[in-house]
Amino acid sequence: MRCLVMVKATKDSEAGVMPPVKLLEDMGKFNEELVKAGVLLAGEGLKPTSQGRRVRFSGARRTVMDGPFTETKELIAGFWLWQVRSMEEAVEWVKRCPNPHPEDCEIEIRPVFEPEDFGELTQEMKKQEQMLRSQTGGKK
Numbered sequence: 001m002r003c004l005v006m007v008k009a010t011k012d013s014e015a016g017v018m019p020p021v022k023l024l025e026d027m028g029k030f031n032e033e034l035v036k037a038g039v040l041l042a043g044e045g046l047k048p049t050s051q052g053r054r055v056r057f058s059g060a061r062r063t064v065m066d067g068p069f070t071e072t073k074e075l076i077a078g079f080w081l082w083q084v085r086s087m088e089e090a091v092e093w094v095k096r097c098p099n100p101h102p103e104d105c106e107i108e109i110r111p112v113f114e115p116e117d118f119g120e121l122t123q124e125m126k127k128q129e130q131m132l133r134s135q136t137g138g139k140k
Contacts, residue, residue, distance in 0.1 A: 002041065002112040003082050003090050007100045009075035014048045014068065019102070026098040034082070039093060043080035077101070087111065 019027075034040035049067035056063040069075060078100065084090045090109045099105065115121055115129050 001084060001086065002114070003084060003087070004110045004112055005080040005082055005090065005094060006076045006108045006110070007045075007078040008106040008108065009049075009077040010101045010103055010105055012103065013077040013101060014050070014075065016048050016050070019100075023098060023100070023102065027100065030097055033096075034080070034093065039082045039084055041081040041083055043078070045078040046076060049075055081112070 031040060031043065034043075049069040052067040052069070054065045054067070054069065056065060082090060082093065084093070087109065094107050094109060097107065100107070115126070121129070
C-alpha cells in the first residue's frame, strides 16, 4: 500500500525558521534508511504558507487566496510518499523518525487510494491510468 506521511507545521516552521543542521543530518540518515528499505517514493519539505496560495471552488467560480493561513495545527510542513505492506509498517517507520521539529509536533499517515479502490473501472479508465503512471514514473 502507498501512504502519504505528513509532517504537521509548527509556529516556527510557519515563520520560516530553518531546522538545525543536526536535525537535517538525522533526517538525511532516516531518508537513507527508507530508500535502502524500498519504502521511500518521494518526500519534500514545504515552504511556509505565507508563500502559498489556496484556490476555493464554488460551483464554476474560483477564488484565489494568498497565504499565510491560520490554524497551524492543520497545516503541513513536509511529506513523504511511502510504499509499505501495511499501516502498521508505516507506523513503525514513523516511530523511528527523528522528531522533525525542535519542538513537539505530529506526523499524520493516510493511505492513498489505488485504482481498485474505486470499484470496476472501464477499460478506457484503466488504460488512461496506466498511461498517466508510465508518463510520470508513478508506481502502483
